[in-house]
Amino acid sequence: MASKSNEALPTQQFVEVSGTKNGVLILKNGSLRQILAVSGLNFDLKSEDEQEAITYAYQSFLNTLDFSIQIFIHSRKINVEGYIDSLAKLVGQETNPLLKTQISEYREFIRSFTTDNAIMSKSYFVVVPFDVVNLPVKGGKSGFLGIFGKTKPRVEGKETAQEATLTKNISQLSQRTESVVAGLNQIGLRAVAINDDEATELFYNLYNPDAIEKKGMELGGAGSK
Structure with missing residues (x-):
């Protein structure tokens, strides 16, 4: 020991x-x-x-x-959680169905991309x-x-x-x-x-x-x- x-x-x-x-x-x-x-x-x-x-x-x-x-x-790695959270709020506030879908898809793309790739600053x-x-x-x-x-x-x-x-x-x-x-x-x-x-x-x-x-x-x- x-x-x-x-x-x-x-x-x-x-x-x-x-x-x-x-x-x-x-x-x-x-x-x-x-x-x-x-x-x-x-x-x-x-x-x-x-x-x-x-x-x-x-x-x-x-x-x-x-x-x-x-x-x-x-x-260093950039923390994008705040940005992703802001996109989630936009999805909830958007009344146009098409824009709502586009923002949601973009948010998921950013989340997936930053999970697989480190964004450096x-x-x-x-x-x-x-x-x-x-x-x-x-x-x-x-x-x-x-x-x-x-x-x-x-x-x-x-x-x-x-x-x-x-x-x-x-x-x-x-x-x-x-x-x-x-x-x-x-x-x-x-x-x-x-x-x-x-x-x-x-x-x-x-x-x-x-x-x-x-x-x-x-x-x-x-x-x-």
Whole structure:
């Protein structure tokens, strides 16, 4: 019989996030991360002049940074249950027998097709960092999704030195984030900081790659081009 030490460790032990505050990820070592959901663009459909302009703008953006950033693409299965449910409501509301039949058949086609074929969506993200040394942060709720528990407000009315430092660091991270957003805008990309709930969904999807997204929300609302 395998000992408990050989059992699989809980997923949260491998996640370096301790909590969140207004969409900012607070790591276990006190460092901060801001995740931006970024829109996409089809580079191949651009003219040669447009491609050169985009490339130059991207190079200029990278050259203006005095800190590192992380860029990653996340592919996930799309949850179409909401769309299928909306079609079912249309069937119930439609009075024209012919349209009612067509909508019903279309709904069944979508349900059958998505059952046999995974519909994938790509999301683009940029992570803006702010690293600090040994800034311990109290944990939030227990469990995997509990790592995103929001920091409870203090009732004493006066923040501690630790809280003051955290507030200062978040302010500096915000300045970095604004710089990155402005640089991405120059390239023609829209960037939006994801909130606590969207961060929870993102990490859920990352650690459950075979599962359909937890809620089906559009991360950051950045959209695509």
